[in-house]
Amino acid sequence: MNIINQIRISLILSLVLAVAISGSIIMSYQNMQDFQRQENLAADVVRGGYELSYLSNDYLINAEPRARLQWEERYASLQPIISQLKPENKEEAQSIATIREYNENTGALFREITEPGALSNGAVLFPVSYQQVMWSRINVQSQGLIFEAWQLRHLYGNDASDARFWNNILVLALIFAMLAIISVNYLLISRRLIQSIHDVNAGSEEFAAGNLEYRISVSTDDEMGKVAAGLNRMAEQIRSVTASRDELNREIEERKRAENARRESDARFSDLFETVTSGVAIYVVRNDGLSGKDYIIKDFNKTALALEGKNKEEVVGKSLFDLRPTIDEYGLIPIFRDVWKTGNPAFYPATVYVDEKYTNYYENRVFRLPSGEIVAVCITMFPSRNGRKRKSGSPTRFSLHRPSPALTGYLLSTIRVRSSPTTGGLSRCGGFPRR
Numbered sequence: 001m002n003i004i005n006q007i008r009i010s011l012i013l014s015l016v017l018a019v020a021i022s023g024s025i026i027m028s029y030q031n032m033q034d035f036q037r038q039e040n041l042a043a044d045v046v047r048g049g050y051e052l053s054y055l056s057n058d059y060l061i062n063a064e065p066r067a068r069l070q071w072e073e074r075y076a077s078l079q080p081i082i083s084q085l086k087p088e089n090k091e092e093a094q095s096i097a098t099i100r101e102y103n104e105n106t107g108a109l110f111r112e113i114t115e116p117g118a119l120s121n122g123a124v125l126f127p128v129s130y131q132q133v134m135w136s137r138i139n140v141q142s143q144g145l146i147f148e149a150w151q152l153r154h155l156y157g158n159d160a161s162d163a164r165f166w167n168n169i170l171v172l173a174l175i176f177a178m179l180a181i182i183s184v185n186y187l188l189i190s191r192r193l194i195q196s197i198h199d200v201n202a203g204s205e206e207f208a209a210g211n212l213e214y215r216i217s218v219s220t221d222d223e224m225g226k227v228a229a230g231l232n233r234m235a236e237q238i239r240s241v242t243a244s245r246d247e248l249n250r251e252i253e254e255r256k257r258a259e260n261a262r263r264e265s266d267a268r269f270s271d272l273f274e275t276v277t278s279g280v281a282i283y284v285v286r287n288d289g290l291s292g293k294d295y296i297i298k299d300f301n302k303t304a305l306a307l308e309g310k311n312k313e314e315v316v317g318k319s320l321f322d323l324r325p326t327i328d329e330y331g332l333i334p335i336f337r338d339v340w341k342t343g344n345p346a347f348y349p350a351t352v353y354v355d356e357k358y359t360n361y362y363e364n365r366v367f368r369l370p371s372g373e374i375v376a377v378c379i380t381m382f383p384s385r386n387g388r389k390r391k392s393g394s395p396t397r398f399s400l401h402r403p404s405p406a407l408t409g410y411l412l413s414t415i416r417v418r419s420s421p422t423t424g425g426l427s428r429c430g431g432f433p434r435r
Helices: 003-062 065-084 088-113 128-208 223-243 243-274 302-308 333-340 405-417
Strands: 281-287 295-300 346-353 359-368 375-382 398-401
Touching: 003 065, 003 088, 003 128, 065 088, 088 128, 128 223, 281 302, 281 333, 295 302, 333 346, 333 359, 333 375
Parallel strands: none
Antiparallel strands: 281 295, 281 375, 346 359, 359 375, 375 398
């Protein structure tokens, strides 16, 4: 494992532990909040029990409707509090059930107390014996309610303490785990780095001293191992270059001679290309070469441009179809495509080309350059000077311009050095406006 990945894994584990610690703290806080809320509810039940006991005694002693009404209101306010008590274990569930039982019994007993006048004619107070009996019965239930609520409050407090304790234990364990991961990774990475740096430094000193046979030990596939392997390769390459210096010098001289020869050949070819009297063109083939639109003009020589009556900017980059709209019917495209596919030179005999603007006879010799471009050397027939001076109605004389065998042979023999895109191109030949 490389150092970067090891550091990434360490960071990811540390982040996971940090998230776990944060989650544990949040959950613990929420649990303690819940326990605190339940503890407060139990304390409210304790206070309610004391208040109900006091109000019931007040009513039994004074027999005032006010005391009865206060008891009813306090008893009603205590019911939602008791209903919100939620157990976390079996002991708390039993305590809550006992509280609810005492609460119901207290309400039932208090409602059994009759009005003072119902016990004796014209009495405004309860008889002492009746007071003692009812007070004793209600007090037993109230004290039971208070005791159970007080005990439940302590149970909730213990739950909160336990949750706080175990959460602290978990947080400490996670912190120690995170520190352990960081420490172990630091020790492993530092050890690997120190050893690798020592090996690389020793190898660099050997290489600087000229000992190119020395090799740095590559024991890991991490970044420092790649540095060591790179230095070993560099030393091997330097040693190879140093050992073959004479051979390299000879190769440089040979390349210089070959480059000079190529330049001379390019110069001769360029001169010939621009001065021959035949139209010469180079086409770049795109797509499948089935249409004149697939043959893009790369270059025209001066003769071809003169025949077309255009400059290079007007023809270079256009397709053969753009200059000769009926070229697909002319019959030359299959020849072009066959030469482009096979590399075998081909000859297309003189055939008349006709469109709305041009008409002429063309004879084409086609071959392919090593770069894949198509070269066409064109023979044209066009009106002679004497023919243009003839009177109207007189037949026009034509002269045939053919490339010399030396030209064709030289072009075929020099395509071997014409594969560079900067060489230029042999373009198609032109015709003359149709009269």
